[in-house]
Amino acid sequence: MNNFYNEEKKYSKLVNDLKNLPHIKAPENFEFNLMTRIENKNFGDSKIPKTTSFNIFKFLAPSAIVLTAFILFFIFYPSKNEIQNQIEQNQTVADTQTLIVQNNDKIEKLIPNKVERKSTTKKSVPSNSQNAIVENKTSKLQELFNQKAVSVDEYLSGTTVSKRTIQRSNIVKSGDEPIVDGFLIEKQTDKQTIEKYRAALDSLRKAQEKADSIKKSQK
Amino acid sequence: MNRQLTELTDEELIKEFQDNNTIEAYEILVKRYKDPLMNFVYRFLGDKDACTDVVQETMIKFYLNKDSYRSFAKFSTWIYTIAANLAKNELKRRKRRTIFSIDNNDDEKSLQIEDKMFLQPDRATDSEIKNEMIQNALLKVKPVYREVVILRDIQDLSYEEISDITGLPIGTVKSKINRGRAQLQKFLKHIYKE
Numbered sequence: 001m002n003n004f005y006n007e008e009k010k011y012s013k014l015v016n017d018l019k020n021l022p023h024i025k026a027p028e029n030f031e032f033n034l035m036t037r038i039e040n041k042n043f044g045d046s047k048i049p050k051t052t053s054f055n056i057f058k059f060l061a062p063s064a065i066v067l068t069a070f071i072l073f074f075i076f077y078p079s080k081n082e083i084q085n086q087i088e089q090n091q092t093v094a095d096t097q098t099l100i101v102q103n104n105d106k107i108e109k110l111i112p113n114k115v116e117r118k119s120t121t122k123k124s125v126p127s128n129s130q131n132a133i134v135e136n137k138t139s140k141l142q143e144l145f146n147q148k149a150v151s152v153d154e155y156l157s158g159t160t161v162s163k164r165t166i167q168r169s170n171i172v173k174s175g176d177e178p179i180v181d182g183f184l185i186e187k188q189t190d191k192q193t194i195e196k197y198r199a200a201l202d203s204l205r206k207a208q209e210k211a212d213s214i215k216k217s218q219k
Numbered sequence: 220m221n222r223q224l225t226e227l228t229d230e231e232l233i234k235e236f237q238d239n240n241t242i243e244a245y246e247i248l249v250k251r252y253k254d255p256l257m258n259f260v261y262r263f264l265g266d267k268d269a270c271t272d273v274v275q276e277t278m279i280k281f282y283l284n285k286d287s288y289r290s291f292a293k294f295s296t297w298i299y300t301i302a303a304n305l306a307k308n309e310l311k312r313r314k315r316r317t318i319f320s321i322d323n324n325d326d327e328k329s330l331q332i333e334d335k336m337f338l339q340p341d342r343a344t345d346s347e348i349k350n351e352m353i354q355n356a357l358l359k360v361k362p363v364y365r366e367v368v369i370l371r372d373i374q375d376l377s378y379e380e381i382s383d384i385t386g387l388p389i390g391t392v393k394s395k396i397n398r399g400r401a402q403l404q405k406f407l408k409h410i411y412k413e
Contacts, residue, residue, distance in 0.1 A: 007400075011401075011404060014411055018373050019372060024258045030271065031253070043279055
């Protein structure tokens with residue numbers, strides 16, 4: 001506080017001179033000029049303040065633009081089917097594999113009938129041991145068929161064939177066997193395999209004959 | 220009616236002007252404030268023609284924006300605030316113009332930096348010359364300090380009023396006044412020898 005008064009004292013002469021400076025007065029025509037400007041509404045840079053009121057039309061244009069953008073976004077928004085989902089792709093592969101298994105089951109149903117038809121040509125009932133041998137060999141054949149299983153009808157009709165190579169290969173490929181493209185087998189049929197199948201069929205036939213002969217002798 | 224109006228305070232007059240659009244009330248206020256505002260703006264700008272324009276503009280703004288005045292404030296501080304803002308704008312406009320002219324004309328540049336402080340010692344005792352020297356020194360003080368020094372020491376306003384006009388706290392106003400005075404005394408050191 002003392003410091004403040006000291007400052008006042010320090011500048012007392014200056015302050016006194018400032019107070020005694022002559023007062024400038026407005027020109028005589030000041031009021032006349034002012035009132036003339038007001039009457040003529042000659043306000044120069046100053047403008048009459050406008051009272052701003054809420055106007056709904058001001059908001060119509062921007063709101064229409066926003067609404068249009070919103071609608072267009074939903075129309076052209078990429079649907080989730082177009083987005084490649086890795087999980088869904090894996091699911092498709094899994095579905096295809098299930099389909100193959102189902103087709104194999106169908107074939108399994110067909111194969112025993114064929115074998116049975118062949119075995120029942122002589123109308124003989126095999127014994128338990130012979131039945132066991134027959135079933136064993138039949139199962140082996142089924143395995144072979146399963147490895148090569150292709151749902152041909154569905155493959156031709158295109159119901160199970162996917163455009164994707166990986167899925168197609170899942171249909172046509174079985175195990176470590178060479179890829180079968182349609183009906184053209186890329187690799188030539190191995191003679192040894194054919195001989196193997198023939199031998200198996202012959203042994204089945206022989207077993208059937210033995211079974212028949214045993215039945216006859218029992219009679 | 221006019222006699223009655225002249226007896227009213229500033230705040231009552233502006234209320235009358237706001238409520239009933241009484242032009243006589245406006246005219247009385249103009250009469251009351253034209254000279255103090257002229258003095259304030261002249262000391263701030265140092266140019267009579269420019270100061271007349273600024274005060275006219277202040278009165279026009281007062282006429283057009285009468286409703287923006289709120290009764291809790293003093294009318295004097297309100298009208299001084301308008302005048303101070305317009306004077307500051309004018310000063311900025313002049314500075315821009317000066318910078319532009321300095322860039323383009325070397326002759327004008329020498330005129331702008333002319334030192335009017337140099338005067339013969341025998342003439343310095345003359346009060347008229349002294350006043351001119353003070354005015355010239357005042358114009359050299361920074362505008363932020365100049366404004367408060369003029370309001371306090373020339374217009375004789377209270378610290379509270381200056382605080383309301385400038386929007387600064389009273390403590391800041393006081394310190395600015397002191398700094399302004401110090402600057403002014405420094406420019407007038409050949410008159411005020413410590």
